[in-house]
Amino acid sequence: MTEEAIATLDQARQAFGEEVSLSEPVAGSPPLWIEPASDKMRSDIGALTGWMDGHHEEIEQALLGFGAIVWRGFPLAETDQFERMMGGFQPFALGYAGGTSDRKSIKGQVMEATRTPSDIYIQLHQEMSYMPSSPRALALWCRQPSETGGETVICDMRGVLEELPDALRRKITDCGVQYVRNMMSEDPDDWRSGPDFRHPNWQYRFETEDRDDVSSQLKERGASFEWHDDGSLSFWTSRPGTLTHPITGEELFFNQLNSQAQNRWTTSEEAAARMDAAYGETVRRPYTVRWGNGDPLLDEEFLAIRDLFERRKRAFAWRAGDVMLLENKLTGHGRHAFTGERDVQVMIFG
Ligand SMILES: [Fe+2]
Structure with a gap:
């Protein structure tokens, strides 16, 4: 793992190159946004996974600096593709057994985000912070956004x-x-x-x-x-x-x-x-x-x-295909109540 953080947009632009376009919706606060800057990146999952593999170190550094990263506009339609995209990250060795939330495995390392009923607002938290050992990071992928609500809320834990x-x-x-x-x-x-x-x-x-x-x-x-x-x-x-x-x-x-x-x-x-x-x-x-x-x-x-937390939180409204990577100690997460079907899948990393 790397010791240096990429913490500004300029540093991130230098590190990530021309194939992606970067922004920071809330200056000094997570997340960093990454969008495709070419048709190939917009349409070819292989281009995305190749880019991920080629920039793993820089992604780790940006995760440390920004606390969270969002990928929007990339062609992720299947669980397999999400798993491949995040293939460079080590799964959390202890898995989720004994965790608080009700969730099941979907495929490989990918799990349901939660089965907590849709009318419940899941308060901001850092994943498994009640355990002696907790995931270093987690990735969420939206297959299907809810009709209303269902935003993932995040909070910069620095401060x-x-x-x-x-x-x-x-x-x-x-x-x-x-x-x-x-x-x-x-x-x-x-x-x-x-x-x-x-x-x-x-x-x-x-x-x-x-x-x-x-x-x-x-x-x-x-x-x-x-x-x-x-x-x-x-x-x-x-x-x-x-x-x-x-x-x-x-x-x-x-x-x-x-x-x-x-x-x-x-x-x-x-x-x-x-x-x-x-x-x-x-x-x-x-x-x-x-x-x-x-x-x-x-x-x-x-x-x-x-x-x-309510004062500091930011609500992230999902679009199908969005991926969010969270540094679990630096950025808390939660979920607003929602209506309709919602399919957000998760991977946890150690
Ligand atoms: Fe959680």
């Missing part, structure tokens, strides 16, 4: 810590965050399996029926866990709330306090009330997030983080 209120920043830095997951054992007759709750089961999420296999996957990830008498599973990890970027040395916000909180702002008034009525105080809920010392996350703390 987030500095903009938080002092007391909250100190708490994030000093306490860290604890992520708790409770997965039931697969049972289609259990009320929690129904469409109102979609409580995750471990057989599905870990893609195995074998408890020992799940236990060793969790140990590998540094998670603590407990199997309950009814076959359900709880596991939790305590993680720092910030991270020093391994290449640039920047101190960054790196946690999912906002996106893993379950409250009326992250779901809806109705969904939160339904959840309270059904689960009450005794049934374990699918997720909990709290401070590393076990204290609950207060509403005003959640709202301070959420409001900061």
Whole structure:
């Protein structure tokens, strides 16, 4: 991996040459836009993959400088082509097993972006920042944009810590965050399996029926866990709330306090009330997030983080064929609610 960043449009133009046209819609903020500058690049997938192979180092440098890159106007119509385009990036070795989102593999290294219901706004987050090891980057490809909404929102994570209120920043830095997951054992007759709750089961999420296999996957990830008498599973990890970027040395916000909180702002008034009525105080809920010392996350703390992200976010409206590559620590992502069919596919890189 490279140490030097390409951080300005001039540097990027020099590095990427004449075959593409570059722009920066929001100066000093992700993403860098790359569009074809010739008919061949517009129509020939081989020209694009050849260009990708020939500029891999420079793409890595620009990813570090800009935090995200968008390719628009290139002829990507099939999953295979997306996979070939991104073939120069190492897949994330640990894959996605144990991740929070419900998603399945489509083909090779390519996965569905998420099965989170379309009416839910997925809050800004950095992928798997609740795990000891998380992807370095992820690529999203749009096969079909939604009818309305469905934008991917992104947020420049540089500067987030500095903009938080002092007391909250100190708490994030000093306490860290604890992520708790409770997965039931697969049972289609259990009320929690129904469409109102979609409580995750471990057989599905870990893609195995074998408890020992799940236990060793969790140990590998540094998670603590407990199997309950009814076959359900709880596991939790305590993680720092910030991270020093391994290449640039920047101190960054790196946690999912906002996106893993379950409250009326992250779901809806109705969904939160339904959840309270059904689960009450005794049934374990699918997720909990709290401070590393076990204290609950207060509403005003959640709202301070959420409001900061809302102020800083940029919404990216997809067109079919668009590809977005995100540096996972430097740029957060989320998804607006949508209507209609939406097909965005993802690859994660280590
Ligand atoms: Fe995500």
